[in-house]
Amino acid sequence: MTPPSxxxxxxxxxxxxxxxxxxxxxxxxxVRDFAxxxxxxxxxxxxxxxxxxxxxxxxxxxxxxxxxxxxxxxxRRPFIFLTGHGTIPGSVQAIQEGAVSYLxxxxxxxxxxxxxxxxxxxxxxxxxxQVQLSSLTVREREVLAHxxxxxxxxxxxxxxxxxxxxxxxHRANLMRKLGLTTAARLGGWVIQSGLLGPDLALGVKxxx
Numbered sequence: 001m002t003p004p005s006x007x008x009x010x011x012x013x014x015x016x017x018x019x020x021x022x023x024x025x026x027x028x029x030x031v032r033d034f035a036x037x038x039x040x041x042x043x044x045x046x047x048x049x050x051x052x053x054x055x056x057x058x059x060x061x062x063x064x065x066x067x068x069x070x071x072x073x074x075x076r077r078p079f080i081f082l083t084g085h086g087t088i089p090g091s092v093q094a095i096q097e098g099a100v101s102y103l104x105x106x107x108x109x110x111x112x113x114x115x116x117x118x119x120x121x122x123x124x125x126x127x128x129x130q131v132q133l134s135s136l137t138v139r140e141r142e143v144l145a146h147x148x149x150x151x152x153x154x155x156x157x158x159x160x161x162x163x164x165x166x167x168x169x170h171r172a173n174l175m176r177k178l179g180l181t182t183a184a185r186l187g188g189w190v191i192q193s194g195l196l197g198p199d200l201a202l203g204v205k206x207x208x
Contacts, residue, residue: 006032011033037066101115
């Protein structure tokens with residue numbers, strides 16, 4: 001049974017933690033709060049569904065650094081960044097790195113709740129994609145990783161040291177398992193999943 005989604009709040013301002021926790025719990029959300037990114041990294045459960053509401057500027061590790069640290073762990077948990085003094089460059093960088101949104105404190109509930117719903121929906125979609133990805137064989141994951149870089153079947157065959165017809169076979173199998181029918185939809189799947197990189201096992205040597 002999948003555990004309920006949790007909203008993880010990370011902020012060094014205890015007043016902000018208390019206010020957000022009360023707001024979200026009153027709305028029926030499960031909440032865990034952390035006064036420092038380092039504590040969050042030690043204690044949070046990677047497997048639990050949910051999203052993160054995180055202060056952008058904190059002593060030591062800032063919000064973007066925390067987001068990157070989770071990616072290194074293979075966690076694609078959606079982030080909503082909060083800032084007391086937002087800037088356009090800061091918001092652009094946050095969004096470019098995959099944040100759901102970049103909100104200014106004090107955050108308006110009318111803005112926060114729709115953003116939360118978007119974040120939780122994104123988390124559910126990525127987790128579903130991770131389940132699909134886990135259904136692939138090692139070779140299929142390798143082929144998918146090469147497809148994600150834009151390589152054609154012939155190029156992938158050369159990289160993997162197998163015949164092109166073998167790549168076509170694996171490609172057809174992985175697309176069937178992912179429920180995809182065209183190369184364009186496969187490209188969209190890869191982009192939407194956020195699973196480019198080590199999660200696709202690029203460079204893994206597999207048996208043909």
